[in-house]
Amino acid sequence: MSYYEVYERSLNEPEDFWREASALIDWQTKPRHILDDSAPPFYRWFTDGVLNTCYNALDRHVASGRADQAALIYDSPVTGTVESYTYRELRDEVASLAGVLVDRGVTKGDTVIIYMPMVPQAAMAMLACARIGAIHSVVFGGFAANELATRIDDAKPHVIMSASCGIEPNRIVEYKPLLDEAIDIATHKPSSVLLLQRPQAVASMIEGRDVDWADAVEVASPADCVDVAATDPLYILYTSGTTGQPKGIVRDNGGHAVALAWSMDALYGVQPGDVYWAASDVGWAVGHSYIVYGPLIHGCTTILYEGKPVGTPDPGAFWRVIAQHGVNVLFTAPTTFRAIKRDDPGAEFMEPYDLSRFRTLFLAGERCDPDTLHWAEEKLGVPVIDHWWQTESGWPMVTNPIGIEMFPVKAGSPTLPVPGYDVRVLDEDGDDCDPDQIGAIAVRLPLPPGCLPTLWNADERFVEAYMKRYPGFYLTADAGFKDADGYVYIMSRIDDIINVAGHRLSTGAMEEVLSEHPDVAECAVIGAFDELKGQVPVGFVVLQAGADRDPGEVEAELISMVRDRIGPVASFKQATVVSRLPKTRSGKILRGTMRKMADGSDWTMPATIDDPEILGEIHTALIGMGYGSST
Ligand code: COA
Numbered sequence: 001m002s003y004y005e006v007y008e009r010s011l012n013e014p015e016d017f018w019r020e021a022s023a024l025i026d027w028q029t030k031p032r033h034i035l036d037d038s039a040p041p042f043y044r045w046f047t048d049g050v051l052n053t054c055y056n057a058l059d060r061h062v063a064s065g066r067a068d069q070a071a072l073i074y075d076s077p078v079t080g081t082v083e084s085y086t087y088r089e090l091r092d093e094v095a096s097l098a099g100v101l102v103d104r105g106v107t108k109g110d111t112v113i114i115y116m117p118m119v120p121q122a123a124m125a126m127l128a129c130a131r132i133g134a135i136h137s138v139v140f141g142g143f144a145a146n147e148l149a150t151r152i153d154d155a156k157p158h159v160i161m162s163a164s165c166g167i168e169p170n171r172i173v174e175y176k177p178l179l180d181e182a183i184d185i186a187t188h189k190p191s192s193v194l195l196l197q198r199p200q201a202v203a204s205m206i207e208g209r210d211v212d213w214a215d216a217v218e219v220a221s222p223a224d225c226v227d228v229a230a231t232d233p234l235y236i237l238y239t240s241g242t243t244g245q246p247k248g249i250v251r252d253n254g255g256h257a258v259a260l261a262w263s264m265d266a267l268y269g270v271q272p273g274d275v276y277w278a279a280s281d282v283g284w285a286v287g288h289s290y291i292v293y294g295p296l297i298h299g300c301t302t303i304l305y306e307g308k309p310v311g312t313p314d315p316g317a318f319w320r321v322i323a324q325h326g327v328n329v330l331f332t333a334p335t336t337f338r339a340i341k342r343d344d345p346g347a348e349f350m351e352p353y354d355l356s357r358f359r360t361l362f363l364a365g366e367r368c369d370p371d372t373l374h375w376a377e378e379k380l381g382v383p384v385i386d387h388w389w390q391t392e393s394g395w396p397m398v399t400n401p402i403g404i405e406m407f408p409v410k411a412g413s414p415t416l417p418v419p420g421y422d423v424r425v426l427d428e429d430g431d432d433c434d435p436d437q438i439g440a441i442a443v444r445l446p447l448p449p450g451c452l453p454t455l456w457n458a459d460e461r462f463v464e465a466y467m468k469r470y471p472g473f474y475l476t477a478d479a480g481f482k483d484a485d486g487y488v489y490i491m492s493r494i495d496d497i498i499n500v501a502g503h504r505l506s507t508g509a510m511e512e513v514l515s516e517h518p519d520v521a522e523c524a525v526i527g528a529f530d531e532l533k534g535q536v537p538v539g540f541v542v543l544q545a546g547a548d549r550d551p552g553e554v555e556a557e558l559i560s561m562v563r564d565r566i567g568p569v570a571s572f573k574q575a576t577v578v579s580r581l582p583k584t585r586s587g588k589i590l591r592g593t594m595r596k597m598a599d600g601s602d603w604t605m606p607a608t609i610d611d612p613e614i615l616g617e618i619h620t621a622l623i624g625m626g627y628g629s630s631t
């Protein structure tokens with residue numbers, strides 16, 4: 001079938017389409033009721049289905065002949081380790097770890113927070129939760145104690161699973177003091193902490209609360225898979241919203257398993273037994289869907305990489321991993337390729353490696369600039385596919401569907417809507433835009449299986465954030481257009497989210513931190529263009545009247561506040577004191593104009609500006625920080 005036939009069918013006969021796809025999953029009770037649309041905008045898929053996601057990711061492959069195939073390869077240049085786990089070994093490790101959770105009193109429906117670096121135990125922790133029907137919430141290691149505390153208070157975990165440290169190329173990041181501080185700050189207290197001691201930093205334990213991971217696993221009895229309803233939550237994943245309070249994206253078990261299983265062949269062109277590498281982090285949606293669940297549900301070998309594209313030890317790191325493990329498909333963020341290209345423009349570090357098994361590169365997480373796309377195409381000699389999705393969807397929304405039909409690549413566009421997603425570009429009034437006309441990108445409801453059914457304990461916020469602006473549609477918060485061939489172009493966010501090295505961050509949350517500084521009267525944070533990271537945050541602050549402070553000192557304090565409160569991942573390294581902020585006459589800060597100035601793009605003096613003089617000072621400040629060349 002052609003892409004267009006598949007696509008039309010997915011929209012016109014969604015229940016038949018997804019019933020067929022559900023055969024990719026082993027069910028305890030096969031779903032007969034495919035879509036519950038009785039309470040829009042809340043939709044539920046496979047409502048009477050019963051399954052276990054961990055069973056589908058591990059046990060069924062052990063039973064059907066993949067027991068001795070590598071399920072997960074851990075490759076860690078920062079510790080000099082390569083370890084391979086077969087499906088049988090991974091199943092056994094996960095079953096024992098699930099037994100530990102049962103021993104700690106975790107039962108179906110309980111929540112567990114996982115705050116871990118990129119070690120195989122992080123994937124095992126997720127699968128162990130899935131095995132017993134517990135709901136995991138993974139928190140990215142680059143977040144600070146305060147962010148972790150917010151998530152602890154929202155998810156209210158029974159147990160927290162963590163490790164003594166993460167390893168960054170320039171330092172050991174001790175997780176335990178951050179975790180202890182987060183539990184101190186949080187109102188909710190977990191009953192226990194399961195802690196993986198790594199030799200690079202051994203953490204001190206709190207008597208009565210902390211349990212040594214290895215000791216506990218050694219004495220645990222393996223736990224079996226528990227039946228869960230398709231609509232039961234598998235996990236919560238917090239992502240940046242427009243305030244400091246992150247959104248808890250909920251993922252169900254059934255829709256998620258079906259969507260990921262279907263995506264592996266149709267969208268990634270991957271077969272069971274192939275080696276699939278998503279070079280991301282288990283703390284992000286990409287890590288959940290395509291390091292852990294997708295490849296394992298599909299019977300692939302997945303790579304879990306603890307390292308960077310450059311500096312661990314050189315820009316040949318990715319080529320070494322691809323050659324050593326026979327990687328067929330790589331999925332990463334464009335920033336990875338910008339980093340490699342910056343350090344090795346001629347791709348000389350690629351030469352020693354045999355990349356003959358490598359078939360396709362997928363890029364997502366941020367806009368893919370044509371230079372990076374063409375460089376990767378030229379150096380790798382394989383198709384390079386830009387595709388677009390969000391934490392909320394959990395799997396691609398727009399891609400070049402190579403497993404169904406490959407379309408000509410147009411640089412700057414992730415190509416065509418994925419079957420199941422009725423992607424529209426809407427104008428202010430909710431009407432479809434004409435080709436090439438920019439509008440808000442929305443998806444007509446219902447969203448396909450796998451997408452968020454709601455936000456954790458926040459149905460109202462779910463409706464408010466995504467469903468209200470255009471009734472009957474999901475608002476993606478991205479703006480863009482379709483061309484005359486129907487190719488979708490994603491141009492920018494319509495909210496305050498920025499994308500820093502593929503990491504989604506809220507400038508609003510950074511502004512909340514800056515405004516807590518006692519000498520700051522008001523502030524604005526914008527995302528400025530950065531050649532490596534795509535965007536980086538830049539802060540502007542106005543001091544309180546009478547604050548007699550050295551601006552340089554305040555700026556340094558602000559930088560360290562954001563690092564301490566949000567985390568190093570925010571990459572907040574530039575703040576500047578100005579006398580006033582540019583505003584409209586009604587008092588709205590002109591962040592859009594500041595951003596255009598920072599990026600050196602054309603900007604016009606807004607007609608509603610209150611005090612045009614101040615733009616000169618902002619421009620000078622930007623030039624001083626290395627931004628904004630034209631006026
Ligand atoms: N735990 C603790 N700290 C972390 C961390 C983690 N898991 N991940 C990143 N950090 C820290 C880094 O050490 C760095 O700290 P520093 O300010 O002291 O140097 C900071 O957070 C920013 O990290 P990062 O965004 O990784 O920038 P970088 O300059 O260290 O590296 C790249 C730049 C391009 C090499 C890197 O961003 C990269 O590999 N990007 C890939 C993007 C990606 O995988 N995105 C996932 C979405 S698909």
Ligand code: AMP
Pocket residue numbers: 239285363364365366367368386387388389390391392414476477478490491492493499502503504
């Ligand atoms: P996250 O939820 O962290 O996956 O971030 C999702 C956001 O990243 C999207 O809403 C987009 O703004 C951006 N994004 C992801 N993939 C792409 C892409 N291929 N092109 C442009 N922007 C993208």
